[in-house]
Amino acid sequence: MSNFFGSSIGKKFLMSITGLFLVTFLLVHLSLNALLLVPDGGELFNAAAHFMATNPLIKLMEPVLGLGFLVHIIYASILTLQNQKARGNDRYASGNNTKNVAWASKNMYVLGAVILAFLVVHIANFWVKMKITGDSLLGHTHITVAGVETQVENAYALVNGTFGMLWVVIVYAIGSLGLAYHLTHGFWSAFQTFGLSNSIWRKRWTVIGTVFAWFVGIGFTLIAVLQYLFFQG
Template identity: 50%
Template sequence: MSNFLTSSIGKKMLLSISGLFLIAFLCVHLALNLLLIVDNSGELFNIGAHFMATNPIIKIVEPILAIGFIFHIVLASILTLQNRGARPIKYDRRSQAGNCTWSSRNMYILGALVLIFLVIHLWNFWWNIKFPSLGTPLAETIVDGVKMENTYALVAGLFQSSVIYCLLYILGGIFLGLHLTHGFWSAFQSIGFSNQIWRKRLECVAKIFAFIIAAGFSIIPLYFMLGLAN
């Protein structure tokens, strides 16, 4: 078993499992973020953010999620370096382009761009929410008699005050979507859905899913840029 997990196939399977775990998180995160544009008062988003911050199960999952991100990044780096080492002579670009998509050839670069955006995102939001004494203190609000941090004011305020951040957020969503167009179906392929029938189906689902994720994350800053929150 240990030999399998350290083999190239085993590492790809572990990369796929961690990727699917992160995809599940993306769906939850996007669902919460879309509350920003569902309710202009910010109450729904504050309730959702408060639930995520105080729920004991979420608190357990949070460090697991962080480990999952780190594991995915490290394993992807190892596999990329191994693949490059095994192919010292680059394939002809025309032949390469005919055999695979641009996204599949640049998965590591797209992943790195998503990581850069993630760091910026964590610095602006997660850091201030988790460590208000070290960053910008969050104002408090009362929703249905419950006192909670006004997370909506932090998030909406940044989108409304910074066009640059809005554009960065949109780019981050696009890079993430491109990363998922290949990552989604290849993850399932690595865990056993490898025949041609399943591959065609999964490639189709991957494109739809990637578009939904990219559009979902991009529509939020656009909503504030266009002044629709006023």
């Protein structure tokens, strides 16, 4: 494996593998968010949040997830800078009129920046409050874990309170839209970079990727919107 990660394909391999790792995280995240729509006053969601906060495997995965984001962002920056240099200093006066090139594929770095900006807001909204600063909404509540009544943080109240603000819902919709577009290209592109594609599988990965991208994007948005509209008060 000498110099593999120094080569162009090696660097893209890192982008793809971290990208797909982040995709699996999205699936876990989305399924947990879906519990916000269970009309039980947040009991199930709080139980799930408690599980995520206490399970040792999840605790172990948290820094790995952070590292995944970091590698993805750092290598995206390195590759983008190299690519701009490779393009040369002169630009075409007649522009680029190539048809049938997906808009997202040409703007992955910009879309990534949109997602990163959203992530900052998102982490400040929830992660920081839950893990570091605490919040008045996080007052304790009781749930039953394996037959035992346990005192846990009321994560549902914090999420519900946050999604009660219209601007938050709008920011989430924009973030999810950026994510969806990012995935429409990123998903199939990862498999192409692994070499797991050909003329037939390219179409399949593109379809699977597009469906997945919009499922995730619309999923996150819809949960926030429904929370805003029907779960307040």
